[in-house]
Amino acid sequence: MGFEEVDHTADHALNIVGKDLKELFISAAEGMTYLMIAHTANISEDIARTVTLEAIDTEILLVEWLSELAYLAEDEMLVFKNFRIHQISSNHLDAEVIGGTVAALEKLIKAVTYHNLKIMKTQRGLEATIVFDV
Amino acid sequence: MVAKHDFKQLDEHLFEVPAAFRSDMRVPARFYSDAELLKGIITDNSLQQLINTATLPGVVKYALAMPDIHQGYGFPIGGVVATELPDGVISPGGVGYDINCGVRLLATHLDHEEIRPFVDDLATVLYTNCPSGVGKGGSIKLKARELDQVLSKGARWAVKNGFGTEVDLERTEESGCLDGANPEKVSSRARDRGLKQVGTLGAGNHFIELDTVETVLDPEVARRIGLFEGQIAVQIHCGSRGLGHQVCGDYVRRFQKSISRYGLKLPDRELVCAPLSSPQGQDYLAAMKAAANYAFANRQVLAFHIRRSFEQVLAGKVSNHHIFQIYDIAHNMAKVETHRIDGKDMQLCVHRKGATRAFGPGSAELPTAYRDIGQPVLVPGSMGTASWVLVGTPESMAQTFGSTCHGAGRTMSRKKARKNIRGITLREDLENRGIQIRAGSMPGLAEEAPAAYKDVDRVVNVVHSAGIAKKVARLKPIAVIKG
Numbered sequence: 117m118g119f120e121e122v123d124h125t126a127d128h129a130l131n132i133v134g135k136d137l138k139e140l141f142i143s144a145a146e147g148m149t150y151l152m153i154a155h156t157a158n159i160s161e162d163i164a165r166t167v168t169l170e171a172i173d174t175e176i177l178l179v180e181w182l183s184e185l186a187y188l189a190e191d192e193m194l195v196f197k198n199f200r201i202h203q204i205s206s207n208h209l210d211a212e213v214i215g216g217t218v219a220a221l222e223k224l225i226k227a228v229t230y231h232n233l234k235i236m237k238t239q240r241g242l243e244a245t246i247v248f249d250v
Numbered sequence: 251m252v253a254k255h256d257f258k259q260l261d262e263h264l265f266e267v268p269a270a271f272r273s274d275m276r277v278p279a280r281f282y283s284d285a286e287l288l289k290g291i292i293t294d295n296s297l298q299q300l301i302n303t304a305t306l307p308g309v310v311k312y313a314l315a316m317p318d319i320h321q322g323y324g325f326p327i328g329g330v331v332a333t334e335l336p337d338g339v340i341s342p343g344g345v346g347y348d349i350n351c352g353v354r355l356l357a358t359h360l361d362h363e364e365i366r367p368f369v370d371d372l373a374t375v376l377y378t379n380c381p382s383g384v385g386k387g388g389s390i391k392l393k394a395r396e397l398d399q400v401l402s403k404g405a406r407w408a409v410k411n412g413f414g415t416e417v418d419l420e421r422t423e424e425s426g427c428l429d430g431a432n433p434e435k436v437s438s439r440a441r442d443r444g445l446k447q448v449g450t451l452g453a454g455n456h457f458i459e460l461d462t463v464e465t466v467l468d469p470e471v472a473r474r475i476g477l478f479e480g481q482i483a484v485q486i487h488c489g490s491r492g493l494g495h496q497v498c499g500d501y502v503r504r505f506q507k508s509i510s511r512y513g514l515k516l517p518d519r520e521l522v523c524a525p526l527s528s529p530q531g532q533d534y535l536a537a538m539k540a541a542a543n544y545a546f547a548n549r550q551v552l553a554f555h556i557r558r559s560f561e562q563v564l565a566g567k568v569s570n571h572h573i574f575q576i577y578d579i580a581h582n583m584a585k586v587e588t589h590r591i592d593g594k595d596m597q598l599c600v601h602r603k604g605a606t607r608a609f610g611p612g613s614a615e616l617p618t619a620y621r622d623i624g625q626p627v628l629v630p631g632s633m634g635t636a637s638w639v640l641v642g643t644p645e646s647m648a649q650t651f652g653s654t655c656h657g658a659g660r661t662m663s664r665k666k667a668r669k670n671i672r673g674i675t676l677r678e679d680l681e682n683r684g685i686q687i688r689a690g691s692m693p694g695l696a697e698e699a700p701a702a703y704k705d706v707d708r709v710v711n712v713v714h715s716a717g718i719a720k721k722v723a724r725l726k727p728i729a730v731i732k733g
Contacts, residue, residue: 123663125294125321154693175519176506183499190384190492191443221384222691224453224733226495227347230502230519231323247323249347249495250454250664 118143119150128223128248135241137174138201141181141209144246145199148182151248152189152223159197160216167211174206175233178244181209186225193217223250252297254288263716266312267301274517275304281315282655284712287704290661291319299326302517306331307525308338310591310598314650316605317712318659318704322346324520327604327660330653333526335586335597339514340531341523342505342538344601346582347498349538350545351456351489352423353628354578355639356553358560359570361480362462362728368563369686372460373729375559377688380458380552381450382733388449390551397444401433404543405578408550414575418550420617422578423607423625426546428585432536436493437500444493444544449551453691453733455698456488458556459630460686460729461637467721471623471641475576477723484573485637485725486552487630489582490545497541501534526586526599535584542583549578576639577626581606581656589651600651608642608654608719627719631658631706633698633732634680637725638710645717654719658706667702668693686729695732 118139120131130147134140149156167184171177188194196215203210227249235244257267260280265288267279279300283291291297296319303325304313310332319328324343333339365372381388392400399407405426408414419425433441451458463481466472477483490497505522508530516522524530557573564571584601591598600607609615609625616625624641631637635658646652662670673692676699680687689695713719 121665123665125296125660125663126327127323128664172507176503180503187439187443187496193384220690222693224384226454227499229323229343229347230506230522232518232520249323 119147122245124247127250129245131243131245133240133243137204137242140235140242140244141178141201141204142199144178144182145185145196148185148225148248149195149197152221152225153195153218154222156197159195159218161198161214162216163194164212164214167209167213169209171207174235175230177207177209178235179228179230179233182228182246185213186228189221190224193221226250251295252292252301254292263712267297269304272301275301277304277309277312279304279313281319282317282712282716284708287317287708287712290704294321296321296326299324300329302521303329303331305517306333306339306341306521306523307514308333310334310596314653316655317709318604318655318657320659320661322604324518325601325603328655329603330605330651331601332589332598332651335599336527337525338599339523340526340535340584340599341521341601342498342501342534343520343522344603345498345538345584346603347495348489348582349494349498350542350580351582352545352549352578352580353630354486354549354553355576355628356484356556356573357476357576358482358573360482360568362482364568365482365564368567369460369728372559372563373686373688373731375563376458376556377731379555379559380731382452382731383690384453384733386450387446388551390448392445392448394441397441398433400448400547401436401540401543402431403427404546405550408547413554414550418553418575421575422546423580426550426578428539428542430536431539431543433540435533435537436497436540440493440496440500443496447491447493448544448548449555450491450548451488451552451733452491453694456733457633458731459485459727461485461725461727463723464636464726465724467723471722474623475620475626476574477576477639483725484556485628485630486549488548488552490541491548493544494541497537501537505530538584542580546578577628579606579628587652598651602653604656605653606656607652608646609652610642610644610647627654629655629657629706629710632700632703633730634683634685634700634727635706638706638721639723639725640710640713640719641722643717643720646719650718654713655709658703658709660702661704662702664697667697667699671696671699671701685727689732698732
C-alpha cells in the first residue's frame with residue numbers, strides 16, 4: 117500500500133509513496149479512494165474512463181489527477197480501483213481508470229489542496245503529503 | 251512548530267508573534283486565546299499557517315486568528331487577513347473551497363414544552379425534506395439561465411421564486427446578494443455542479459440543528475432580535491456546495507500560473523494570490539461573489555424546506571408553527587470593506603476563513619432593525635454541546651476588522667476521532683441526553699463528535715472578554731440532522 121493517512125486537525129492528509137511518478141500517482145488515487153469508501157473491495161470494475169491532463173508542473177498535475185477523480189465521485193458516484201497510467205511526465209498524464217458506481221460515499225472530498233505540496237525524492241522513491249478539504 | 255517563547259502576550263486574551271520572527275513577515279501575527287485553548291493551539295501547525303498569512307502582499311496591521319483557530323490548509327481556520335486596495339492581494343485559499351459557508355438562524359414562536367411530543371417526527375421529516383449527504387441533488391433542477399439568476403441574485407432569486415420572504419433578505423448578510431457577481435467568470439464544470447445542488451446540505455460538518463434557547467445573557471438585545479428563553483430555534487450550516495468547491499479550485503489552479511507574473515514569493519502554494527486590481531484578482535472576486543450568492547440561495551431554499559417540515563408535522567397541533575429569520579452570516583468569504591485604520595478610512599479586502607463578520611452598532615451595512623445593537627453573530631458549537639448568538643461591538647471594528655470567531659474549532663484529527671469514537675455509540679449517547687440524531691454516515695458522525703472539538707463556551711468567553719463580540723444567548727441542541 118503506497119499511502120498512509122496522517123493526522124490533520126480539520127481535514128484529511130495522506131502520505132503517498134511510489135518508486136516512480138506512475139506509482140506515486142497510483143498510490144495517491146488509491147489513497148483518496150480509501151478516504152471516500154473504506155471497503156474498496158466492494159467497488160465493481162464495469163466502467164472505464166479515460167483521463168488526459170496537462171499541467172505546468174508535477175504537483176499541479178497530481179492535484180488535477182485527484183481532482184478529476186474526486187469530481188467523478190461526487191457527480192456520478194463513480195469510484196475507481198484500477199488505475200492504468202499509460203503515459204506520464206512532469207506535465208502530462210494519460211490514463212485509463214476502471215471502477216463502478218456506488219450507492220453511497222462515506223466521505224466527500226471537497227477539494228485536493230496545494231498546501232505544502234512538494235513531491236520529493238527519498239530513499240523509497242518519490243513521496244508527497246496531500247491535504248484534502250473535506 | 252511555533253513555541254511559546256516565539257510569541258508574547260499583549261493582554262489577557264491577545265497574543266502576538268512579532269514581525270521580526272521571520273524575515274518574510276510583513277506584519278505581526280496576532281491571535282486570541284486563553285491559557286487552556288493555547289495548549290491545543292501550539293500542538294498543530296495553525297500558528298505556522300497564521301504566520302504564513304502575515305507574508306501576503308498588502309496585508310494591513312496584522313494577520314489575525316480567532317480563538318477557534320486550528321490547522322487548515324494555506325490559511326488557518328479562524329484566520330482574518332485584510333489587504334489594502336488597490337494592489338493588495340486576494341487569495342482564493344484565504345476564502346476556502348466552501349465559499350460562503352455560513353450559518354442561518356431561524357426562530358419559532360414555540361417553546362420546548364409545546365413541541366416535545368413532536369421532536370422525533372420533526373427530526374425525521376427534516377432529514378427527509380432537506381437532502382443531505384455526498385452527491386445528493388435537491389428537488390430543484392435549474393436550467394442554465396436560472397442558474398445565472400441564482401449566481402447574480404443569490405437569496406433574492408429564491409425569495410422571488412417563493413422560497414422565502416423579504417424579511418428573510420433584510421436579515422441576511424448583504425441582503426443575501428453580493429453585488430458584482432459575474433456568472434461568466436464561473437467555469438462550465440462549476441456551473442454543471444451547481445445545476446442540481448441548490449437546496450442541499452451536503453456532508454462533512456454541515457448540519458441542520460433544532461435548538462432551544464437555554465439562556466439569555468442580554469435580554470434587551472435578545473428581545474430586539476426575537477429570542478427568548480425556552481424558545482425553539484433552527485440552525486442551518488452549509489455553503490456553496492460543489493459549485494463553490496469548483497470555483498475555488500479553478501482559481502487556485504489559474505493563480506498558480508499567473509503568480510510569477512507578479513513576482514510574488516509565498517511560503518505555501520495554497521496561499522496563491524493575485525493583486526485585487528489585476529485581471530486575475532477581479533475575475534476571482536466576481537466568480538467568488540457568484541458562488542457566495544449560490545450559497546445564500548442554498549440556505550434560503552433549505553430554510554423553505556424547514557418551514558415546510560414544520561408545517562407538515564406541527565400544523566394544527568401547536569399554537570403557531572411559523573418560522574422567522576434571526577440572521578444569516580458567512581464565515582468563509584473575502585469582502586471589500588471600509589475600515590478606519592490609524593485614524594484614516596481605508597478600503598480593504600478582508601479575508602475571513604472560518605471567521606465571522608461582527609460589525610458593531612452603527613454600521614451602515616446592518617439592517618435598520620439591528621443597526622443600533624450590532625450585527626448578530628452565529629457561533630455553532632459541536633454537535634451535542636451548545637451554540638451561541640453574539641453581537642458585534644465597537645471593539646471588533648477597532649481590533650479585528652469587524653470579525654470574530656465562527657465556531658468551536660476542531661482539536662482532534664478526523665483520523666483519531668474515527669479511531670477513538672464509534673458513530674453508533676455516539677448516537678446512543680446523544681439520544682440518551684435528549685438529542686435526536688439523523689445521520690447518513692456513522693463514521694462521519696464520529697468525526698464530528700463533541701470530543702473532537704474545543705469547548706465552545708471557552709471560545710466564546712475569550713471573544714466576549716476581549717470585547718470583539720458580546721454574548722446574547724446560548725442555545726442547546728435537541729435534534730441534529732447530518733449528511
